Amino acid sequence: MPISFELSKNSVLAREHYNKIALEQMRPVSREADTREHDLPQQWVDFWWNEGRKGSPGDPTAEGDGFVTVCIQAEELCFGDAGLYLRMPTAALGGSAVGAAGTPEQREKFMEPFKSSPHPVWGAMAITEPGAGSDSAAIESTADFDDATQEWVLNGTKIFCTAGDGASQVDGGFVVVWATIDKSAGRGGIKSFVVPANTPGMELVGLEKKMGIRASDTATLRFDDCRVPRENLLGSAEVRGKGKKPSGDKGFKGAMATFDASRPIVAAMAVGVGRASLDFLKEELARQGVTIRYDAAPHELTAIERDVMEMEAELQGARLLTWRSAQMMGQGKPNNLEASMAKAKAGLAVTQITQRAVQILGPLGQSQKLLVEKWMRDAKINDIFEGTQQINQLIVARRILDYSSAMLR
Amino acid sequence: MIGFDPTDEQALIVETVRQFVVNEVRPESRPCDEAHALSKDVLTQAHELGLVANGLPETHGGGGERSALTSCLIAEELAWGDLSLAIGILSPSLLGVPVTDYGTEAQQASLLPTLCSDSFEPGSLAIVEPRFDFNPLAPTTTARKDGDGYVLDGAKCLVPWLDGSGPVLVVASDEGRPQAFVVPRGAKGLTATPERNLGLAGLPTVELALAGVRVPEDARLGGAAGADIAALVDRGRVAMAAAAVGMARASFELARDYAKEREAFGVPIATKQAIAFKLADMAIEIDAARLLAWEAAFLLDEGKPVTREARLASDKARRTVLQVADGAVQVLGGHGYIRDYLPEMHLRNAGGFQSFEAMSLL
Numbered sequence A: 001m002p003i004s005f006e007l008s009k010n011s012v013l014a015r016e017h018y019n020k021i022a023l024e025q026m027r028p029v030s031r032e033a034d035t036r037e038h039d040l041p042q043q044w045v046d047f048w049w050n051e052g053r054k055g056s057p058g059d060p061t062a063e064g065d066g067f068v069t070v071c072i073q074a075e076e077l078c079f080g081d082a083g084l085y086l087r088m089p090t091a092a093l094g095g096s097a098v099g100a101a102g103t104p105e106q107r108e109k110f111m112e113p114f115k116s117s118p119h120p121v122w123g124a125m126a127i128t129e130p131g132a133g134s135d136s137a138a139i140e141s142t143a144d145f146d147d148a149t150q151e152w153v154l155n156g157t158k159i160f161c162t163a164g165d166g167a168s169q170v171d172g173g174f175v176v177v178w179a180t181i182d183k184s185a186g187r188g189g190i191k192s193f194v195v196p197a198n199t200p201g202m203e204l205v206g207l208e209k210k211m212g213i214r215a216s217d218t219a220t221l222r223f224d225d226c227r228v229p230r231e232n233l234l235g236s237a238e239v240r241g242k243g244k245k246p247s248g249d250k251g252f253k254g255a256m257a258t259f260d261a262s263r264p265i266v267a268a269m270a271v272g273v274g275r276a277s278l279d280f281l282k283e284e285l286a287r288q289g290v291t292i293r294y295d296a297a298p299h300e301l302t303a304i305e306r307d308v309m310e311m312e313a314e315l316q317g318a319r320l321l322t323w324r325s326a327q328m329m330g331q332g333k334p335n336n337l338e339a340s341m342a343k344a345k346a347g348l349a350v351t352q353i354t355q356r357a358v359q360i361l362g363p364l365g366q367s368q369k370l371l372v373e374k375w376m377r378d379a380k381i382n383d384i385f386e387g388t389q390q391i392n393q394l395i396v397a398r399r400i401l402d403y404s405s406a407m408l409r
Numbered sequence B: 001m002i003g004f005d006p007t008d009e010q011a012l013i014v015e016t017v018r019q020f021v022v023n024e025v026r027p028e029s030r031p032c033d034e035a036h037a038l039s040k041d042v043l044t045q046a047h048e049l050g051l052v053a054n055g056l057p058e059t060h061g062g063g064g065e066r067s068a069l070t071s072c073l074i075a076e077e078l079a080w081g082d083l084s085l086a087i088g089i090l091s092p093s094l095l096g097v098p099v100t101d102y103g104t105e106a107q108q109a110s111l112l113p114t115l116c117s118d119s120f121e122p123g124s125l126a127i128v129e130p131r132f133d134f135n136p137l138a139p140t141t142t143a144r145k146d147g148d149g150y151v152l153d154g155a156k157c158l159v160p161w162l163d164g165s166g167p168v169l170v171v172a173s174d175e176g177r178p179q180a181f182v183v184p185r186g187a188k189g190l191t192a193t194p195e196r197n198l199g200l201a202g203l204p205t206v207e208l209a210l211a212g213v214r215v216p217e218d219a220r221l222g223g224a225a226g227a228d229i230a231a232l233v234d235r236g237r238v239a240m241a242a243a244a245v246g247m248a249r250a251s252f253e254l255a256r257d258y259a260k261e262r263e264a265f266g267v268p269i270a271t272k273q274a275i276a277f278k279l280a281d282m283a284i285e286i287d288a289a290r291l292l293a294w295e296a297a298f299l300l301d302e303g304k305p306v307t308r309e310a311r312l313a314s315d316k317a318r319r320t321v322l323q324v325a326d327g328a329v330q331v332l333g334g335h336g337y338i339r340d341y342l343p344e345m346h347l348r349n350a351g352g353f354q355s356f357e358a359m360s361l362l
């Protein structure tokens, strides 16, 4: 695509559509959902299940830039409320994993309830463990094959699993669980398994109380001889790279590749929260008669004008990096570097923007009568999950230096 | 539809400029900086590529292919080679763009053909003033109507002053509004004193003193209608943003390559996160700055208002180039401080970007 900053027709329609949902369905219940933390935001969930998931009224004949539009949806809905966005009944990251690593039959089977279930269903992805977060190759959960029953037997504990309550407890949903089938093979032994909701042996141990995105259910799941059929393993059971260098493995790398699709979305989520905060700040300033003078000489700018301009530039920089990574993804181009650039940039920029808004607004920034304080709490997660700031810096650094993960760790 | 790929034609132009930069511009970078002079050969050869003239109107000998976006790509590549040479090479735009956009028929006919001729003719724009509270839209240099002409008084600085015979375009307050005036280099009351600055050492610039400089009525750019200086400032900001991105990229690449070679404590310093993460951040911020510049240029080509975007893009690029150039010196350590290496020059150039207002136009 030639250089252009004009959104496609369908992206514009999606922006309008989801902006309306953000303002009409999410904002009015934003504070309440934050306060009630673990309660299901029923009204929102029902709305999404009955209306929201139908999608935006795009023009199917128009040229598509599908993945940019997905990012625009994420930005708009997180402009509404990032916690509620993560609580939407969708297959979420679990769906991405099935889509990326599953066979056509697996996709058909596991995604079916997200179309036809009579009630809302959720998907989730469980990688993180008490002893392994950033270093996902160090997970200790195991999967052993039982020849007699032709089943995989899962054991271990997963923490910080987004949508883990819905996905593990509501029939029709599923959790994609990462576990090793051969510890001696390192990364090569790590596989992912689809564990349908309410499979015996999968237990919801608890939900985290968090700084922000409180409407999102962050679960601890314990797997105690949890059995799933042979065909619930995503991809191949062959252990690659055994005895060789672990980095020769495609299975683990393949699983990591789902991040190339999810990082642009997380970056877009961050941009949405940052925009909520920055828009509010500018509106409040305008109410007090302060307008930002983009044509003023540097020495004439007030500290606030200078701050706001910097926040705007950083937010737009993050957004454009995000769209670039999404656009490449949509065109089937390798975007590992660009996705991590966008995620690192957006996670940090938006953390700083929302914190600065709280500082500039003083008591208004503090007050729970407004949402500015909440956006600061919500924003921070974007610099942590889907690869922390540092992990994304590592990925960018390896790419630009042409270093392997062994050379820069 | 959102897109990030230059067209085939743009890619070809970028590739041509890059080859030229590698073969001709880069070898002259340090020599020009030390000599406080630009290589005439390089200026002549660049002129033959038609980088500026291509965008000027066909009716006056130009190529008629004006594109802010393409100019942005060119400015980045040239500044990736050398900032002083880049500004020198693009200097005809300082006269060509304002005259194309606002000049009267007569002004266009008298000024543009020289810029499009076979030999290189520089342009010169006097907009910056030697004061901390300089405001391009409210110059303290004045133009007073006097009989059938104007009288200019004031002081300018950072005025590109390459060998040539063309006039300088002086921005002055005319009844409170900024306007531009075509002033011959030899005008009475005009004194040009060569400058020495922190950065841009290779580019000849002067401080201009204007003491009762008298010009005829038709020296006012655009005649009675005048010129939109604010719009020119916007175009200058986008051009400077692109140049900042180009120089930052050069600085980053030097640091990256050095970090892979240089060993400390038995390993390449790039394998240390403190260095690797600094490089990663440079790469990210450079790309962010570039996309902001491209967006502003895209809007310019669409004829959309661009004051906000140009401001945000240039402020971002100024911050980024300083951060990157400083980071590069740091990555090279003591060697970064030595004039045998380029990062110290990049850092000096980066320090000046805050005052590089309309040093090139697109």
Ligand SMILES: Cc1cc2nc3c(=O)[nH]c(=O)nc-3n(C[C@H](O)[C@H](O)[C@H](O)COP(=O)(O)OP(=O)(O)OC[C@H]3O[C@@H](n4cnc5c(N)ncnc54)[C@H](O)[C@@H]3O)c2cc1C
Residues within 6 Å of the ligand: A124, A125, A126, A127, A128, A132, A133, A134, A135, A159, A160, A161, A162, A163, A210, A218, A381, A384, A385, A386, A387, A388, A389, A390, A391, A394, A409, B273
């Ligand atoms: C609200 C929430 C939702 C989440 N949702 C999910 C989910 O749905 N599924 C899931 O699997 N996980 C999820 N996570 C987990 C999240 O992805 C991890 O928290 C994250 O990857 C970091 O891992 P950690 O917390 O173990 O930190 P650690 O890995 O212990 O890192 C601690 C610090 O060390 C730094 N660090 C680590 N390694 C390096 C290195 N090599 N170089 C430099 N610095 C390094 C990190 O950047 C960080 O600053 C969620 C977390 C939260 C808080």
